[in-house]
Amino acid sequence: MEKIINITLKVWRQKGPKEKGGFETHKLEGISGDTSFLEMLDILNEKLVNEGKEPVAFDNDCREGICGMCSLYINGHPHGPDNLITTCQLHMRHFKDGDTITVEPWRSAAFPVIRDLMVDRYAFDKIIQAGGYVSVNTGGIPDANAIPIPKPVADEAMDAASCIGCGACVAACKNGSAMLFVSAKVSQLALLPQGKPEAKQRAKAMVLKMDELGFGNCTNTRACELECPKGVSISNIARLNREFLVAKFSD
Amino acid sequence: MYWLFNSSIGRKFIMSISGIFLLLFLLFHMSMNLTLLLPDDGKVYDMICEFLGANWYAVAGTLVLAAGVVVHIVYATMLTLQNRKARGSDKYLSSNRTETEWSAKNMYVLGLIIVLGLVIHLWNFWYKMQFAELIGCPDAVTGGSGLVKELFSSPCYAIVYLIWLGAIWFHLTHGVWSAFQTLGLSGKIWYPRLKMISNIVSTLIVVGFAAIPVYFMAVHLLCGNN
Numbered sequence: 001m002e003k004i005i006n007i008t009l010k011v012w013r014q015k016g017p018k019e020k021g022g023f024e025t026h027k028l029e030g031i032s033g034d035t036s037f038l039e040m041l042d043i044l045n046e047k048l049v050n051e052g053k054e055p056v057a058f059d060n061d062c063r064e065g066i067c068g069m070c071s072l073y074i075n076g077h078p079h080g081p082d083n084l085i086t087t088c089q090l091h092m093r094h095f096k097d098g099d100t101i102t103v104e105p106w107r108s109a110a111f112p113v114i115r116d117l118m119v120d121r122y123a124f125d126k127i128i129q130a131g132g133y134v135s136v137n138t139g140g141i142p143d144a145n146a147i148p149i150p151k152p153v154a155d156e157a158m159d160a161a162s163c164i165g166c167g168a169c170v171a172a173c174k175n176g177s178a179m180l181f182v183s184a185k186v187s188q189l190a191l192l193p194q195g196k197p198e199a200k201q202r203a204k205a206m207v208l209k210m211d212e213l214g215f216g217n218c219t220n221t222r223a224c225e226l227e228c229p230k231g232v233s234i235s236n237i238a239r240l241n242r243e244f245l246v247a248k249f250s251d
Numbered sequence: 252m253y254w255l256f257n258s259s260i261g262r263k264f265i266m267s268i269s270g271i272f273l274l275l276f277l278l279f280h281m282s283m284n285l286t287l288l289l290p291d292d293g294k295v296y297d298m299i300c301e302f303l304g305a306n307w308y309a310v311a312g313t314l315v316l317a318a319g320v321v322v323h324i325v326y327a328t329m330l331t332l333q334n335r336k337a338r339g340s341d342k343y344l345s346s347n348r349t350e351t352e353w354s355a356k357n358m359y360v361l362g363l364i365i366v367l368g369l370v371i372h373l374w375n376f377w378y379k380m381q382f383a384e385l386i387g388c389p390d391a392v393t394g395g396s397g398l399v400k401e402l403f404s405s406p407c408y409a410i411v412y413l414i415w416l417g418a419i420w421f422h423l424t425h426g427v428w429s430a431f432q433t434l435g436l437s438g439k440i441w442y443p444r445l446k447m448i449s450n451i452v453s454t455l456i457v458v459g460f461a462a463i464p465v466y467f468m469a470v471h472l473l474c475g476n477n
């Protein structure tokens with residue numbers, strides 16, 4: 001049977017980065033359990049537009065859990081109460097009739113609010129620009145099997161590469177640390193032969209950039225891995241620590 | 252070596268190394284305390300106390316230990332302040348419901364409780380023993396077993412020490428595996444093992460320490476004033 005619920009939303013509204021924000025309460029009636037969380041916000045926005053009010057700004061793009069654009073801190077969890085999914089994959093059936101749902105932007109000094117629920121995650125791009133790549137000499141495309149890679153290593157690199165750069169790890173962290181993200185980006189390359197030549201330089205440059213941008217120091221609370229929509233593991237953080245320390249000690 | 256002080260991982264490296272050093276000290280101290288349970292009226296224990304006393308090696312050891320404690324506290328404070336700044340001043344209205352371990356999130360507060368306990372502890376023992384001997388005080392105590400017995404015949408003190416040990420247990424269960432994680436010595440396979448080792452080591456240390464106040468309090472309560 002289809003579930004239909006009435007909910008109260010407490011949504012963060014903020015006109016601009018420098019403006020003072022606050023919570024706004026809205027009631028929505030007759031929301032189907034099959035509605036996704038973002039569709040529910042679309043319904044709210046349509047209502048607001050019809051009432052001649054400003055719609056709530058929130059980030060989204062693919063709406064299928066692959067782009068990493070959607071964010072939202074919902075009832076105490078980044079990407080909401082369900083595990084291993086992004087906000088766009090969250091459905092209203094996870095809420096009960098009469099629930100009050102609090103929707104907040106990611107909160108971290110390195111992710112300033114742009115407007116309402118949108119935050120500026122450009123800091124992540126800057127970290128990638130600092131070293132999250134392999135410098136290639138473009139030439140002929142090599143055969144896919146030319147470099148043999150053991151399956152467990154390939155799997156581990158793939159798991160790290162599943163990071164979509166959403167920033168939930170930073171949002172969940174009491175220290176505002178970006179270690180899970182940075183470690184995933186370092187690991188996906190450090191594990192593979194193509195990434196090895198620049199591994200030391202990469203680890204140093206990306207950590208330096210991460211510190212410079214004002215992200216905090218990881219204290220291993222594991223909040224990041226528990227909230228990551230892609231299940232990226234903190235074993236990557238251990239690898240990043242290792243890569244960084246080895247690089248520095250061998251200088 | 253500048254990176255040790257101005258990179259996040261460098262600072263955490265300092266935290267791990269100083270933490271492991273303090274852990275090793277706790278293991279030594281705990282083993283020494285256990286000799287109080289030998290049925291020799293504290294003779295072995297007093298012998299170790301006298302062997303250490305205010306001799307140069309004991310004083311040097313104390314200074315290194317104090318340096319370790321200071322480094323650990325200074326870096327903890329620095330990292331905590333930086334982390335608060337990185338987190339920003341805007342708090343979540345819906346709080347944080349991620350089910351992390353309580354100790355992992357309260358290491359600094361636990362640390363403060365431990366420092367408080369440490370002050371009491373130094374006052375109870377070190378001040379009357381090594382310190383008194385150093386300043387040439389005639390009533391310096393060279394064998395500490397009498398002090399231990401006297402202190403823990405007061406159930407109040409015994410309980411204060413047990414609470415202190417509780418805080419140490421929580422601090423260690425997170426601290427031990429966390430130190431190895433920071434040193435890059437953890438991973439998919441070693442994470443569960445390190446967690447287990449953490450729990451075992453913390454429990455051993457805390458139970459070993461707790462045995463002393465529990466034993467002397469029990470002796471006092473059951474056998475009267477001797």
Ligand code: SF4
Binds near residue numbers: 163164170231
């Ligand atoms: S590690 Fe997980 S939570 Fe962090 S940015 Fe990547 S996908 Fe998002």
Ligand code: FES
Binds near residue numbers: 060061067068070086
């Ligand atoms: S909108 Fe692309 S992951 Fe959610």
